[in-house]
Amino acid sequence: MAKCTIDGKEVEFTPGENLIKVAKRAGVDIPVFCYHPGLTVVAQCRMCYVEVEKMPKLQTACSTNAAEGMVVKTTSEAVKKGREGTMEFLLLNHPLDCPICDKAGECDLQDNSFGSGSAYMRHSEERRTYVDVDMGDVIQKNMNRCIHCTRCIRFGDEIAGIHEMVAIKRGNNIDITTIDGKQLQTEYAGNYSDICPTGSLTLKDFRFKKRAWMLKKTDTVCEGCSKGCNMEIQHEGNAIYRCVPRENLEINKYWMCDEGRFNYHYTQDPARILNPVQKVGAAWSKITWDQGLSALKSETNAVNTLFLLGTDLTLEEMSAIRETVTRNHKNAKLLSFGTHGVETSAQDKSQDQILKMKSKTSNLMGAEKLGIEALQGKAKADVVVVFRGGRAQLPAIESKKTIGVGVFLEKEVTSFDVILPGLAFTEKDGTVINHQGKEQRLKRAVLPREKCKAIPEVLMLLLNQKTREVLA
Ligand code: SF4
Ligand code: SF4
Ligand code: FES
Known part of the structure; x- marks a missing residue:
């Protein structure tokens, strides 16, 4: 393999790699502004100056590819002076805004000014x-x-x-x-x-x-569609403030769409149902978990029960539901639902040739791998039980009783009778499979809110009256 030397360290490189990438492997960070690994190289900010032996002038590392035997210095006096000049020039017009700027704390201009700038300025x-x-x-x-x-x-x-x-x-x-x-x-x-x-x-x-420096960061996966873009949830005090993309060159590279970025808002919507409730007349009335579970248990004894499982649930949740239904409700049906018009992964296509997929849930492939068939058209049964992560589009339902377990906003469930509140994707760990068949992990960023419970826990309590009594 070809080799070059950066700050006295010998580094291997693949022909075509620029000095910024090669230096990074040698543990040397070269400051940049205009360079971004996902965009074309334009070499116009002049921040990434390095000295290359046998070249008379400073070179921009972003636009210089490593070559066999090349000797590069990134900390010489000439480099220091060149970068100081660049910083002085870039700061000519920059306001002293850091105390009120949202970028402060994660700003390349702050970092490069601190690392490579000069303490003096000739500008008046x-x-x-x-x-x-x-x-x-x-x-x-x-x-x-x-x-x-x-x-x-x-x-x-x-x-x-x-x-x-x-x-x-x-x-x-x-x-x-x-x-x-x-x-x-x-x-x-x-x-x-x-x-x-x-x-x-x-x-x-x-x-x-x-x-920015007050935010805690949790690496997870977007649930906005079957692409499964890698992202970071940034939160503090059990509230989410921002989601940003995480690099994954095989899935989303460095990017994410706005729909996925702002999707988390529903998890903090004041209209989200956070307590077990049942319909009394046209209004919702709070009930205890025990009352809710008893309602779920007695209603699902009906001969004609249909269990619906959202393709926005994790593999672990789906398996627990499938296990419970097949063991305890032998005559009941279990079907999946997720995105109107995209019932199977064969119908799931790119929406815009960038990232967005047509399936607006994260785990359609997971439901298929578990052998759960998709609901076609209307959900019709005496009793319908809907398990949902919060993102799956609810189907039309025709039933005498409808019970929801999971995440629902009040306006979505006007025709439901009982809701048992569950965890949103930001509040749980689990596995999802994206449209390429890649398994990825969701990680919990914030704690469950109010009386919300994980679906496996709900199922366990449903089966185990004694545990319920102990917990009560
Ligand atoms: S500093 Fe920001 S706004 Fe200005 S050119 Fe660069 S990316 Fe665009
Ligand atoms: S493309 Fe899909 S997975 Fe990626 S950020 Fe958008 S909604 Fe989320
Ligand atoms: S990063 Fe801007 S010139 Fe290299």
Whole structure:
């Protein structure tokens, strides 16, 4: 394998790899702004300067590929001076906004200024200023903080497949904007905020809600569709503040869609049912878990019972339900439901040739692997019991009694009789299988809310009257 030397360490590389990637393997971090591994290389910020033996000038590591025998220095005096010059230039117009900027604490400009900037500045002119611009539902722009790295422009063109961000005017008057000042159109706009190395493109949903360093992070998987994008839930005090994509080159690379990013909101919706309830007239009335379980037990003794299982549940939940139904309700039927019009994985296709899939649940493939057939059309039975994670689209139901176990909002269950509240995907561990057949783990980020219980626990309590008595 070819080898080069970085800061005295010999490193192997694959031809075509740039110095940033190769240096990383040698444990050397080269500061960058315009470079992003998921976008084309433009080498325009000049932050990644390195010294390469036998080359007279400093080189940009993002646009220089490693070569056999190459000797690279990343900490020499010349490199230090070059990077200081870049930082001084980039900060000419940057406001002292860190105390009120959402990016503070996770900002490349802060980090690179601290790591490679100079303590002095020769600049004495007035800084240019722009007014904030509302770019649509997702992004608010603060052009004062922009360093013209063009990551956002390249993201639109190369990943979101839409040429909507451009640079107009030049030099000190440059403006990074949408064409004709239109609102952003892409359904992947949240990524603009992730890749902006400064606080220029901020996520409206997160603005001024929490300082980045206060957030705890949990690695999990998005439940928004069968793609299974890897993501991180950021939370504090049992409340979720933000979801961001996690790198997985085989699934979502570095990105996620807005539908998945903001999907978590329903788990914190004030209209989510968090206590066992039963319908009295047209209103919901709180009941105890024991009363709810007794209702579930007596109703499911009916001869004609249909159990429905959402394809938004984990494999563990699905197996527990299948086990309970096959052992204890021999005459009952068990069918799955998830997305109207996408009952089987054969009908599940890419929705937009980017990430989004047609199946709007995370585990359609899991239900199929467990041999659970899909409901076709209306759910018809004397008693229908619906197990649901919170995302599966409810089918039309025709029954004398309908009982829900899992996550439901009040407006979704006007025709139900009893609800036993369960855990959302943010509150449980489990396994899901994406449309490629890859098994992935959901991880619990926040604790269950109020009286919500995990489905396996509900099933265990249902079967075990004695345990219920002890717990009561
Ligand atoms: S808005 Fe952000 S991503 Fe776009 S050019 Fe400016 S600094 Fe770069
Ligand atoms: S494409 Fe699907 S899995 Fe990925 S972020 Fe969007 S909804 Fe979630
Ligand atoms: S990161 Fe290399 S020039 Fe911008």
